[in-house]
Amino acid sequence: MKLRIIWLGKTRDPWIKQGVTEYSGRIERYLPLAIDELKDEKDATLEEGRRREGERLLKQLSPNAVLVALDERGQQLDSVKFAEFIGKHRDSGTTELVFAIGGSYGFSDEVRSRAGKVLALSAMTFTHQMVRPFLLEQIYRACTILNNEPYHH
Template sequence: MKLRVLWVGKSREAWVKEAVADYGGRIRRYLPLELCEVRDEKGALAEEMRRRECERLEKQVPPGATLVLMDERGDQLDSPGLAGFIGKQRDAAVGDMVFAIGGAYGFSEEFRRRGRLLSLSRMTFTHQMVRVFLLEQIYRACTILNNEPYHH
């Protein structure tokens, strides 16, 4: 299974870039991983920004991929639950699994209907932080699936 993590906008803070590189490297020990940024939209109404950003995200989703959208209104899983979800996709021989983080105004309703909605928390985090938190949780899931001690 190949894993792809998409997000809207550039990683701006040095600490975010460092953490993304660190967790990306850790995940690659377990799964092929591709990280992809798509351009954020500026100067339009929120609905139009969502639509345009989601069109860009859609172009990065391979046909037949399992799509997971990170959304504050999504289901919440604990870390073993996320590991189980990823493990089931892997064991079902899913070719591509894509996690997407939307822009400042989230996802369009049309795009939301395409994937499973997951939430990291009911709290609000910056989109920069969500990148790091998601990658850390994916890494944690990989260690759980491999019975390694990181998660205890």
Template structure:
């Protein structure tokens, strides 16, 4: 299974980039991982921004990719539950699993309709920048759980 993490906009903060680098390297020990950025729309109303960003995001998806949106109203997992989800996707032959982090105003309806599911990392609100390393760390944690390694206590 190939894993892809897709987000809207460039990563601004150095500490966020360091976290992304650290955990993407760890994830790559287990699965092929691609990280893609979609250009952020600027200078218009929120609805137009979501529409344009959504169009760009959807164009990047390969046929058969399973799109999972990170959204505050999405399904929440425990770490072991998330590991089990990753394991089921892997074991059922999912070719590409794509996690998408939206821009400042979230996702357009067309992107929501294309999604396989939505998930939330927490009931708390995080910036769309902070979610990037958090997501990669949880993916890494899930993979170590699947491999019965000691990272998760």
């Protein structure tokens, strides 16, 4: 199974870039990983920004890709359940599991409809920039859980 992360906007802060680099490298020891940064919208209305970013994101998906949208209103899973979710897709023949992190406008209804799952990393709200290394760390943690390695506990 291939993992793919799609996010809107460039990663700006050096400490976030460092976290992305660190955990991307760790994940690639377990699964192939691709990260795509898509152009985010500037100076659009909320609905127009969501629509444009949503169209841009959906064009990136292959028909067989399983899309997971990260959203503050999504379902929360603990790390073990998140690992089970990834393991289920890995073991059931999913060819591409795509995690999408929306931009400041959030996701359009079309993206939400296409998503096989909508997840929240926390009940707290984080910037879409900060979610990047948080998600990657949780994916790495899931890989270690699935391989019975001691990183988790």
